[in-house]
Amino acid sequence: MEHYSITAGRIHLDYLPYSHSVFSTVLISLLSCVFIRWRFKNNRLAFLFAIGVISHVALDIIFHEKDIRLSPFSATPVWGFGIIGFPILNFILEFIYGIFCWWYYKGDKRLLIVIIVFNVLDLPVMLAHGDALIIFKNYSFLLPAFILFQILITWYFIWRYSKPQKNVLKVQGEKQKIKQLQTSIDQSH
Numbered sequence: 001m002e003h004y005s006i007t008a009g010r011i012h013l014d015y016l017p018y019s020h021s022v023f024s025t026v027l028i029s030l031l032s033c034v035f036i037r038w039r040f041k042n043n044r045l046a047f048l049f050a051i052g053v054i055s056h057v058a059l060d061i062i063f064h065e066k067d068i069r070l071s072p073f074s075a076t077p078v079w080g081f082g083i084i085g086f087p088i089l090n091f092i093l094e095f096i097y098g099i100f101c102w103w104y105y106k107g108d109k110r111l112l113i114v115i116i117v118f119n120v121l122d123l124p125v126m127l128a129h130g131d132a133l134i135i136f137k138n139y140s141f142l143l144p145a146f147i148l149f150q151i152l153i154t155w156y157f158i159w160r161y162s163k164p165q166k167n168v169l170k171v172q173g174e175k176q177k178i179k180q181l182q183t184s185i186d187q188s189h
Contacts, residue, residue: 006137009130010085013067020064023071025057059097063090087126095119110161118154 004013018024029050036046061068064080083090098115101107107115125146136143 006133017069017072021069021071029053091123091126114157114161
């Protein structure tokens, strides 16, 4: 069973071989790609989802302590640069990464606000240490439940605010209709 511990006032993700191994990541990535291609008939979405799954563990190798395994079936090697041990640096890098993704994918202001707010809301969790972690020590299900909730709510807001606005789609549709009308007029002359 996967588990974490709290020692020296810090959370340590001691044993995550199933959810955070390179083998599991590649397997889940391939399975999700096949499922999305089959269910939605969308190769681009399948590819992007697979890249998203793989990028999660790639980023975890950068941020986690040495707790990312090659597979659930081997104790070594384990990878992790341990940036999580430096909460301010961790926050700055995650914040910059979020802003870079927003810029790269040409997000709108609403999505930028979501990225900023969620990064700032995560700061107390990154900085938590000592007695602030006792609740997670006493109730071990709370940390995974909190992380799952955080992932789901983040996905929701990114999905909600990364969709094009209806007015933009409406204008694009009108432009396409005008272009079709112009083409048909040109062809009739």
